[in-house]
Amino acid sequence: MSNERRVIVHPDKETLAGSVAARFLTKVVDLIAEFDEATVVLTGGSMGIAVLAAINASPARDSVDWSRVNVWWGDERFLPEGDPERNETQAREALLDHVPLDPARVHPFARSDAGIDLDAAAAAYAEELAEHAARDSRQPHFDITFLGMGPDGHIASLFPERSGIREREATVLAVRNSPKPPPERLSLTLPVINSSARIWLVVAGQDKAAALGLTLAGASINEVPAAGVEGRRRTLFFVDGEAAAEVPENLIDPGQFWTGADEG
Structure with a gap:
């Protein structure tokens, strides 16, 4: 098995979203054919939701048996149900409400109006992960985990110079005083993220170039959390030309096309 990192550069955000969507649909069809289900995080x-919208717009969308897809989230803003700033709300509007998912296979984080506080919400998600855990694990087998990256190099709600990025025991964090609003969030921890077979980071914009360069140069995860991302099989960075400005040339994948033979 390979856990190599590769950077795949696209000319603009629209092409980037469309390419990742096409790759996702092909991979999920293959996973369901092999394992009878697929589990995604x-x-x-903006790019994470753009990819979901591109999946929804794809002519190949209905080639997936969506009833066999398990859906989790890497992090969430602790806000009321239906709040437009919740990742869940945006994902449902972009894709999830348009495909025939099994509601029992969709696992959102608790909402702030659910009658529990932030710590209880983190504990509840950790318990839900454990209930669906793969053998000898504390979380499900994740086939594909999507991540974005902030200009500061943060991933999920794991921020630079915060203790959360160094957490190794818990599976879910209650995040307070987030440097990005809203202040209260929930997040998977880095070991849980890295348990995924494939991690796909989708990164666009000139403001991400410096952090992406540092990520690929092996910066400290305390300073650049994205530097700690490592899927078990493959870690892929899908980026646009602006974000790739400081990526070492030797890490850029020269191929422009992908086939099902690619393990990604």
């Missing part, structure tokens, strides 16, 4: 952010 979603992210928020």
